[in-house]
Amino acid sequence: MSELATGVREICDRSGGDRARMMDIVQEVQARFGCVSGEALNLIAAATGVHRVEVEGVVSFYTFLSGRPKGRMVIRVCDDIVDEMSGMRPVAEAFSQELGIPFGGTTPDGQFSLEYTACIGLSDQAPAALINDVPVTYLSSDKAREIVAALRRHGDPRKLVHRLGDGNNAHPLVRSMVHNSIRSKGPIVFAPFEDGSALRKAIAMSPVEVIRDIKTSRLRGRGGAGFPTGMKWEFVRAAEGEPKYVFCNADEGEPGTFKDRVILTEYSGLLFEGMTIAGYAMGAQLGILYLRGEYAYLRLLLEHFLDERRRRGLLGRNILGRAGFDFDIRIQMGAGAYVCGEETSLISSCEGRRGDPKNRPPFPAQRGYLGKPTAVNNVETFCCVARILDQSPGWFAQIGSRQSAGTKLFSVSGDVASPGVYEYPFGVRLRQVLEEVGAESPIAVQIGGPSGQMVGPADFDRTICYDDLATGGSMIVFGPERDPVYIAKRFLDFFAHESCGYCTPCRVGTELMRKKLAAILDGRGEADDLPYLEDLARTVKFTSRCGLGQTAPNPVLSTLKNFRDAFERRCPARQEGRRAAFDLAAATAEAESIVLEQAAR
Amino acid sequence: MSKPRVATASLAGCFGCHMSILDIDDRILQLIELVEFDKSPIDDYKGFTQRCAIGLIEGGCCNAENVHVLQDFRKNCDILIALGECAICGGIPAMRNTIPLRECLAEAYLDGPTVHNPSRRIPDDPEIPRLLNRVYPCHEVVKMDYYLQGCPPPADAIWAALTALLTNRPIQLPYELLKYD
Incomplete structure (x- = not known):
């Protein structure tokens, strides 16, 4: 047997030939053999008992997977709008010049590939790039040249890290130059926490009482949609079908969002505790943390903390000595697909498929992962859960505004003096946030990332909460020299690229909007383009299959408004x-030119 | 009051839509009671004689001449109707849009299995309008006011649209005239 055949066989055997673990299989094959070649596709298909085209579908779907060999070191420059505003273009040029290849190319010696990638969760330290798994931050063209020279010398991206970041970024299992940039701490997420304290209180109650507490706290989902968490859990608990699953959505891909990065780095205890409480409340035995591929550098640290919890009896069998309370958490790595942040796509991905969204209903709470009831919650939501149990639902409910209890983490980036993560109680005025983050005469703020809305100074006195300016946490501030039309176009570039292509309104509509915006920027706009854009945006919004298409027109609609x-x-x-x-x-x-060439002959 | 004038043109189309206009049969006698035809292949007027109320456009734009004709129609007509699939979306001619022009021409005049072209030249007489890089639907070249779908649109649909416009009544197009399955 060839080396590839033996290797693939070994990798597939390790996951029992389970097709649901396809993401792990293809990622491991790629890690070992550089890509998932045509031959590897055949071998994987045979070992897992699926058609080759299904494996190929998975490999071609995710940005970080490739069917063709790439360089030993893949440099992925983040081309997010914030990175662009922070000087990404000269950095990109420097990389390209120094390596002698265009973006999308690989050096002839097979050492380097150069690519653009969507937001990697480092907008507060832009311009940034990933070199294999290693984030490099605060880039400049000089730094880019130095990086290439250094990599040519030693060939190890990890050796690029000289000065370590703060907190766990300096942990031996991370050793990253990333900074947490926690700028303001609140009482709920960014507060000291003793592992096990909330869980002990939870198991002193019945599961139904735990859910009642979550409902009393009026906790709503922190991903942006704001669905009442307690109600979701009740649905899952009541749904028919065993086993039940607890999913944590750590696929924060919304450009300009990076709060989960900080939670995962510093407050994973709070998160894991929240997931364990969810497992107890809903009678689930397995939790899956879906970690975006961009945060792979945090994986070993998270695995370490999970082991730690297992050792201390906070995970595993008979948790905290309570007979029959079994719960464990597994990390599922993503591979660079924004749409996987949509809960049904995330489930598809965990099932080892392309990250295509599923039809709703049935909702994941009824039929989710492998057809079983599944609660999918945001990283921050689980943190809130742990805090609610640790303190009390009443304590939590009195923080924030009437309809929006608790605090919210904001990932602030763009034209501000102090980009970073801020914890504010819900109901805070946008103007107050802008003052405190050091935004000088901003003309626009993108609330909730591209899928949220773009507001101008007339809206600065509005409050941030579910009933006014709702947000998943991203807040990109734009100064006087920025152009709202250009920003909208950049966001549509992003959506057109990230659309999974399953439904026509999203696949075609995002492209049409993108093209129209490009034409307008190019000086080719005309009066009836605006009603056309509005009409098109509304059509895409109302007819798309999942949240991506339903929110992709928001940059167009809100900037037009x-x-x-x-x-x-x-x-x-x-x-x-x-x-x-x-x-x-x-x-x-x-x-x-065809005619001229012919005449010249 | 003089009768409103109607002009028609076939750009990158097959004249099927014009056949469909003629397919209104003896209602054409009623139509000429209502309107005067101006520039049109039907009466062979080569240019506009005066401003027209309605222009019917069959076909999209595949060459520079199509563009000039269409712009001329826009300039001379109050209302422009894209008649049929090719005018609306490019239609059959637009099937070349996924293939570079150079390859299309090479296949047609140099390399195709049935090509006999001893001069090995792609026709380039200045009289031949230059091809566009792709086939454009009419609305990408000028503003269009209405779209009548079909390949071709049924005569009854054309009749309904014209009479509604000319008598200033809302158009009634029953489902049977719009479905093509």
Whole structure:
């Protein structure tokens, strides 16, 4: 047998040939053999008993997986809007020049590949890049050149880290240059916590009482949609089907969001405790933490803390000595797909499939992972759960605003003096946040990332909570020199790239919106483009299958609403009904050159 | 009051939509009671004689001449109707849009299995309008006011649309005239 055949066989055997573990299998094959080649696809398909095309579907779906060999070191430069504002372009050019390859290319010696990637959760330390699993931050063109020279010398991305970040970023299992940048601490997430304290209180109650406490606390999901957590748990508990599952969505991919990175680095105890309490309350025995591929550098640390909890009887069999309370947590690595942050896509991915969304209903609470009742919650939500049990539901409920209890973590980036993570009680005024983060005369703020909304100064006195400005936590601030139309276009670039392609409104609609915005920016806009864009955006919003398509038009709709001037300036009425976007000379250029070449012969 | 004028053109189309116009049969006698035809292949007027109320456009734009004709129609007509699939979406001619122009021409004039072209030249007489890099639906070139789908749109649909416009009544297109399955 060839080395590949033996290797693939070994990897597949380790997961029992279980197709649901396809993500692990293909990632391991790629790690060992550099890519998942056509031959490897055949071998994996045979070992797991699925069609080759299914394996190929998975490999082609995720950005971090590849069917063709890539360089031994893959440099992924984050091309998020915040990175661009922080000087990503010269950095990208420097990488490209120094390596002598364009983006998307691999050096002839097979050492380096260079790519762009969507937000990697380091907007507070932009421009940033990932080199294999290693994040490099605060890049400049000089640094980029030094990095390439150093990698050519020693070939080890980990050796690029000279000065370690704060807190657990300096932990021997992490050793990363990333900084936490926690800027303000609140009483719920960023507060001291003693492992086991909340769990002890939970198991002193019945599971139903735990759920009642969560309901009393009025906790709502921190991912952005704000579904009442207690109600979701009640549905899962009551749903037919065993076993039940607890999922933690640590796939924060919303550009400009990085709060989960900090929780995972510093407060994983709170998170794991919350998941364990969820397991107790819903009668689940397995929890899965879906960790985005970009945070792979935190994996060993998280595994270590999970082991630690197992050793201390906080995970595993008969937790805290309570007979029959078994719960464990497994980490599932993602591989660079934004759509997997959508809960049904996340479940698809954990089942070893492409990260395609599923139809709802049935909701995951009824039929989720492998068809069983599944509660999918945000990282921050689980932290709140642990704190609620540790303190009390009443204590939690009195923090925040009437409809939105507790605090919220904001990932603040963009044109501000102090980017980082801030914990504020719900109901805080946007203006107060902007002052405290050091935003000088901002013209616009993107609340909740691209899928949220873009607001202008007229909205700065609004409050941040589920009933006013709802947010999953991303807050990108734009200063006076930024252009709302350009920002909207960049966000649509992102959505068009991340659309899974399953449903037409999203696949085609994001591309049409992107093109129209590009034409407007190019000076080819016209008056009726605006109603066209609005109409198209509404169609995509109402007819798309999952949250990605339903929120992808938000940058268009909210900038059109709040920054109409910026569009209208660029979209005058045109002469004689001609489309400004159509350029006859450009359209005939190719034919002209064919004729000229022929004449020259 | 003089009768409203109607102009028609076939761009990158197959004249099927024009056949469908003629397919209104003897209602064409009623139609000429209502309208005067201006520039159109039907009466062979080569240019506009005066401003028109309605322009019917069959086909998308595959070459520079199509673009000029369409822009001329936009300039001279109050209302432009994209008639049929090719005008609306590019239709069959747009099937070349996924293939670079250079390859299309090479296949047609140089390399195709049935090509006999001893000069090995792609036709390049200045009289031949230059091809566009791809086939454009009409609305990407000028503003279009209405779209009548079908390949071709049924004569009854064309009749319903024209009479509704000319008599200033809302258009009634029953489902049977819009479904194509």
